[in-house]
Amino acid sequence: MDLQPTPVSRRYTVRITHRPPLDPVVEGIAPVLRLHAGAQGLPHVYADGRLCLYEPGEWKTDMPVASSILPWASEWLFHYEIWLVTGAWTGGGDWPSVDQEHLGAAIADNDPGRASQPAAPVTDPPTSVAY
Template structure:
């Protein structure tokens, strides 16, 4: 939590029962909106990041957000990329900010500009073109 607060002084968090719960706001670029997020982390488990503010908008051709797990957590990295010895402030925070940047580009372009595995149903336009 100390490393997160050093990176984002307005972050708030608690550690109870071995679980870190932290809320903070990220802004990927100076012209981006602010995104309120919650990070939940328990040792030896993957950090979970979710948006706590207004629901994220969808691209007009999409039915679901890309790179989001079924429970709504953001998919920030491929399996094995994050290790438990890594600081959340050095990995999860910048990866979450990058996720929001790719999200903003997706809203305009209709395609995800980042890397990773897709978790969402393809857009209706993509399904039509593959038929």
Template sequence: MASTPRRAVNLGRQAAAIHAVLPHAQTRIHKGRLWCSVTLQPAPICRVYTVQVTYRHRGRPHVIVTDPELELHPRATALPHVYPGGDLCLHLPGEWNDSMYLATTILPWTSEWLLHYELWLVTGRWSGSGHDHAVANEDAAWPGG
């Protein structure tokens, strides 16, 4: 028996779901792309971060931290779990699809990434899961997360 294909969540519903969870979020839909800017604080002792999410219908969400600038651990030469250009690596291939809501997946995963980032700044060890895929140049393939 064939399974029914999942329907992608449209951009208007994505924006509404983000506002339902984070009323202070700023969202805009323009030319088939959802843009969202939101502040996240992963734990009460953590800094407050401003993140930007851009998402094109049926595409892959792109998440960057816009403030404060991400720092390196003193012994590090690169940020862990970040793609060239600054996109955060939030999931493994196949863990996210366009039938999921950004508000209940990508944004909580971003907050979790920020918590692991703050721990990494102190310890120098990434405590989150996933594969480290630090790459040396912008031409490297994007493995999906």
């Protein structure tokens, strides 16, 4: 899926994978997300590269991906572009790269058995995706 946060923004390709009842997973595919000069890592991404779009439990299974996750991903990209220029994240929220409990909670919310395991790459097609 291609997203362009503003008319003057770059176009970004993101992959949204959704396997109900798990939360949707959003990954930036292209272009490669660069770092602000001097930054050690991207803000508001999980250790496995998934974009952090919402707090654990904020997204509910009855929320359509097209009217929740998709605009949230576009908003994340908007704040990413500001961060890339200024070095300041304007999107608010917790930062899972620093707050590892947030990452563990997000994984545990989806599958309590995986809370202490690293995320595995997705290789099989999603069971449903809504756009």
